[in-house]
Amino acid sequence: MIRVLLADDHWLVRAGFRSVLEGEDDIEVAGEAEDGQAAVSACRELVPDVVLMDIRMPGMDGLEACQVITGDARLAAVKVVILTTFDLDDYVYGALRAGATGFLVKDSGPEELLHAVRVAARGDALISPKVTRRLIAEFAGRAKGPQPDPRLDVLTGREREVMQLVASGLTNDEIAQRLVLSQSTAKTHVSRIMTKLGARDRSQVVVIADESGLISPGRPAQ
Template sequence: MTGTIRVLLADDQHLVRAGFRSILEDEADITIVGEAADGAEAVAGARAHLPDVLLMDIRMPNVDGLEAARRIAADSALDGVKVVILTTFDLDDYIYGALRAGATGFLVKDTEPEELIRAVRVAARGDALISPQVTRRLIAEFAGRVGQPVPDPRLDELTSREREVMRLVAGGMTNDEIAARLVLSPATAKTHVSRIMTKLGVRDRSQLVVLAYESGMVSPGWLG
């Protein structure tokens, strides 16, 4: 990703939005293009501004963040919008649903400013799930809720190398980590991930994670 990162903020608390705006607007490569107080406004704002990243609280009045993420994922005109769900540990029950709804990743709501800035940049370039230390735990926890795996015929389109890369993505690894594990260049790892998403018809890495667990390609804790 090159140029300025366009961010839309969605939270029903004005002070939270103001705090995030203050932190992010100090960065030369980030600009805030709009704010929303509920999910319906977030979807409308995404359509109006086409942000690179939508930082969105999961609990909001009227339309919540989960439903807003579903609506955005279902709109092909918004394929470029990366939804980052703002969560707290006591809202873990929502996380697996958010992944299935199309969220790119998660950010703990009381995160440090440096982590917020880093997360926006990571999400904008589509390089990895947000906050790996959080998402890896959540993936393992919620993968156990999938139930009986259902094989997906789309996976038959993948080469053995692509299946290997997809399993590592499902383990929460970044492109750089995948490259190191498989002795590839980061660019080659990124190309593999992009081709996998194209073959499977998914919009981002989080959907690869969901598919890997639901199909039985991987199981909780396999990566160690």
């Protein structure tokens, strides 16, 4: 059972999400919060699997709440999905750096919402079709030039290759097909990469790859 916390200052939004989520056998709404501070408190009390977090909320906003949650070792397993709108795209890269697993556009349909929750619960990076990885890479490149990251020095050549593919948005199955590996081997490579980098999930691998220059901003790895 995937336990979800809904964090949004509009009760109609929370009610709409609750209605969709509670219709599924493998998902339950563990609680609700109407601002960032309440979301942090609820996470510490309930330890949900996934938090659907609005960016703009009164008091502590979604980005700050995300940073607090992902920085709390007791909540290491909690995945935060940021709810965004087109006019808030500037927040996307900042949210990744804050530890968000991914993003969901607020006008997404029920199927996208359910997919987002399940993907996040698995620990996979989630980028809504309307918030593409190209946009994230663009903001990464705009922020500053590539910075050498000593964490990459511990990766093997194969792990660097896998990391490039993860940062390009490929799933474990797609990586296995691209590199002619078994699915279990591809999964093992990804797990080792996250462990060596100290990354919470695949989204953090994307951030490190972009900031270190392992892939070029604005275009996927070849």
